[in-house]
Amino acid sequence: xxxxxxxxxxxxxxxxxxxxxxxxxxxxxxxxxxxxxxxxxxxxxxxxxxxxxxxxxxxxxxxxxxxxxxxxxxxxxxxxxxxxxxxxxxxxxxxxxxxxxxxxxxxxxxxxxxxxxxxxxxxxxxxxxxxxxxxxxxxxxxxxxxxxxxxxxxxxxxxxxxxxxxxxxxxxxxxxxxxxxxxxxxxxxxxxxxxxxxxxxxxxxxxxxxxxxxxxxxxxxxxxxxxxxxxxxxxxxxxxxxxxxxxx
Amino acid sequence: xxxxxxxxxxxxxxxxxxxxxxxxxxxxxxxxxxxxxxxxxxxxxxxxxxxxxxxxxxxxxxxxxxxxxxxxxxxxxxxxxxxxxxxxxxxxxxxxxxxxxxxxxxxxxxxxxxxxxxxxxxxxxxxxxxxxxxxxxxxxxxxxxxxxxxxxxxxxxxxxxxxxxxxxxxxxxxxxxxxxxxxxxxxxxxxxxxxxxxxxxxxxxxxxxxxxxxxxxxxxxxxxxxxxxxxxxxxxxxxxxxxxxxxx
DNA sequence: GTCGCGGCATAACCTAGGTTAAGTTAGTCG
DNA sequence: CGACTAACTTAACCTAGGTTATGCCGCGAC
Numbered sequence: 379x380x381x382x383x384x385x386x387x388x389x390x391x392x393x394x395x396x397x398x399x400x401x402x403x404x405x406x407x408x409x410x411x412x413x414x415x416x417x418x419x420x421x422x423x424x425x426x427x428x429x430x431x432x433x434x435x436x437x438x439x440x441x442x443x444x445x446x447x448x449x450x451x452x453x454x455x456x457x458x459x460x461x462x463x464x465x466x467x468x469x470x471x472x473x474x475x476x477x478x479x480x481x482x483x484x485x486x487x488x489x490x491x492x493x494x495x496x497x498x499x500x501x502x503x504x505x506x507x508x509x510x511x512x513x514x515x516x517x518x519x520x521x522x523x524x525x526x527x528x529x530x531x532x533x534x535x536x537x538x539x540x541x542x543x544x545x546x547x548x549x550x551x552x553x554x555x556x557x558x559x560x561x562x563x564x565x566x567x568x569x570x571x572x573x574x575x576x577x578x579x580x581x582x583x584x585x586x587x588x589x590x591x592x593x594x595x596x597x598x599x600x601x602x603x604x605x606x607x608x609x610x611x612x613x614x615x616x617x618x619x620x621x622x623x624x625x626x
Numbered sequence: 627x628x629x630x631x632x633x634x635x636x637x638x639x640x641x642x643x644x645x646x647x648x649x650x651x652x653x654x655x656x657x658x659x660x661x662x663x664x665x666x667x668x669x670x671x672x673x674x675x676x677x678x679x680x681x682x683x684x685x686x687x688x689x690x691x692x693x694x695x696x697x698x699x700x701x702x703x704x705x706x707x708x709x710x711x712x713x714x715x716x717x718x719x720x721x722x723x724x725x726x727x728x729x730x731x732x733x734x735x736x737x738x739x740x741x742x743x744x745x746x747x748x749x750x751x752x753x754x755x756x757x758x759x760x761x762x763x764x765x766x767x768x769x770x771x772x773x774x775x776x777x778x779x780x781x782x783x784x785x786x787x788x789x790x791x792x793x794x795x796x797x798x799x800x801x802x803x804x805x806x807x808x809x810x811x812x813x814x815x816x817x818x819x820x821x822x823x824x825x826x827x828x829x830x831x832x833x834x835x836x837x838x839x840x841x842x843x844x845x846x847x848x849x850x851x852x853x854x855x856x857x858x859x860x861x862x863x864x865x866x867x868x869x870x871x872x873x874x
Numbered sequence: 875g876t877c878g879c880g881g882c883a884t885a886a887c888c889t890a891g892g893t894t895a896a897g898t899t900a901g902t903c904g
Numbered sequence: 905c906g907a908c909t910a911a912c913t914t915a916a917c918c919t920a921g922g923t924t925a926t927g928c929c930g931c932g933a934c
Contacts, residue, residue: 431866449776451862457776474762479769479867514722516764521727523771528697528705530778531823535891566911575779580891582913614699618679619727783921814881828921830883 388441388489389414391553395465398552398624399518400511406501410508413501414439414491421488427468429481435495438468443488444564448572449480458573460522461485461546465553470498470512486564514621521619530575533614535584538574540613543594543601548617552625563601588612636689636737637662639801643713646800646872647766648759654749658756661749662687662739669736675716677729683743686716691736692812696820697728706821708770709733709794713801718746718760734812762869769867778823781862783832786822788861791842791849796865811849836860 392414393407402410418441421427427438430449445462459480462468468482473495493501502509525545529538546563550556571581588594593609595602603609610616640662641655650658666689669675675686678697693710707728710716716730721743741749750757773793777786794811798804819829836842841857843850851857858864 447772449772451776451780453862455776455780457779459772459775471761471765474758475765475769475869476871477866480772510722513719513761516768517719517723520764520768520771521723523768523775524695524697524707524728526775527707527771527778528699528703530775531705532699532703568911577892578912579893579914583891586913614701618725621723623724815883816881825922826882827884827923831921834883 385415386411388418389491391465392439392441392467392491395553395625396508396511396515399514399621400507402507402511403505406505406508409501409504413493413497414441416497417492417494419490419492421484421490423484423486423488425484427482427484427490428478430478432478433476434469434472434478437470437472437493437495437498438482439491439493440464440466440468441489441491443490444485445482445488446485446569446573447480447482456572457575458569459526460519461549461573463546463549463553464555467512467515470516485569518621521621525619535574535576535580536587537613538576539570539581539584540588540593540609541615542570542574543588543603544606544610544613544615544617545620546601547603547606548620548622552622559604559606560600560602562599563596564599633663634659636666637739639713640687640689640715640739643801644756644759644763647762647869648755650755650759651753654753654756657749657752661741661745662689665740665742667738667740669732669738671732671734671736673732675730675732675738676726678726680726681724682717682720682726685718685720685741685743685746686730687739687741688712688714688716689737689739691738692733693730693736694733694817694821695728695730704820705823706817707774708767709797709821711794711797711801712803715760715763718764733817766869769869773867783822783824783828784835785861786824787818787829787832788836788841788857789863790818790822791836791851792854792858792861792863792865793868794849795851795854796868796870800870807852807854808848808850810847811844812847 389411393402393411396402396410397407427445428434440462442464445468446458447460447462448456448458450456462482468490469478472478502512522545529541533541547556547561550561555561567581567585568578571578574581576584585594585596589596593603593605593612595604637659641650641659644650644658645655675693676682688710690712693716694706695708695710696704696706698704710730716738717726720726750760770793777789781789795804795809798809803809815829815833816826819826822829824832833842833844837844841851841853841860843852
């Protein structure tokens, strides 16, 4: 089965990202490509791909669209604990644990590749570099999670929202989704509130404040940051935890 | 070099914990034991073992005492993002990334085993079960980090502190550090405040409130929970994210 | 002994952010 | 076209939690 050009361009960001985390052998690259194209899936916006308590038996790699990991309390309070962007994988190795401790939902329509556990294991067993790239991804994920902890625990509302915008920018950039000073922001203010631990009303107030101070323009689902350094300063943002040096 | 009984009892909780995460082969157990006893170290309270930005070239396994992972903002605001308890390891595989994204400090005097990267890699290369146990630990860690996110973002002060106490209890239990309804609580209220994202004053108020309602007794560095179910209910605590089923 | 200090406790006051409510806009479904 | 809904906005009000300050206790240094 020959690969079409359009299919290749779909999975290319994933290969590029993995390769930046750990240089992949040509064979690893090819077999990962095939595995992904074998399991292409689509989902609409606001769908749960997997829920807390579900057993895991496959790995999903996001090709386009935004997803989030979230947890809820009994009474409905919801916290988005992380976003998942194109080029990132969802549950790499998660099947080492019996069930999910959190849920994963789409925030936009999404294209992803689903790789079954057995195939995934033969992929990673066959090539050390791929396995290491995936583990690096898990470690970076862990670092992001820690940054979210200090974000939620110690930053003010303004710093928090600014920090989230900075992080989104820096995570979208290596997969080619930042265009100059702009990127898409295809999520509702409700989602942003759940990600920053704020109420929707206060999230809106904070966005207005960022707008008024000229730090951001957010209109038509597009975020523009004219002076990134100023936004970073307002956010107390330092990108080292994202391990971006790997993407030159 | 024969192992003394006292040395064995020191590393026993680690072996037991790893074995619960993944059943270890007899050889894995023995070589891990030797590697740990080879690198025994001590540290006093309130010492940084490693700081944000430092390169990592060894793995530390905690044998006794409490540590924490923390991050700070430029202006000194500090967030403890996780605790590290006896039987847990610090930086397993962290050397896959170039530098630490956070710091690790002792909260009490600590005994730990330091295993150099090369030796660690030969240990895990030699035995798949040990490697898997350590990766499981990383995944559980990640799950704990997510729970901390919802704790900081969505729980009230009372729920947060109660939740932290519940988690500490459940993490200390499998390594034999819970005695009936009590465990040691060798940290200052300042530390608890930094872990829950509260000010010291409000942490103190909250502890008073938990005391007044009869949910906890905290005295002489000892925490007693007479009615664990009541505390769990107040905390909206559900232990599944800790993967404790593994420890019977 | 007492000086100094770190940890705990409590009170008075204040503010960041939550809550409730209402209005606007824009898109979708008949 | 109008009805309905989801997302956003703004205002008024309120409270959880922060800040500042003061006092107490216990302990180690001298």
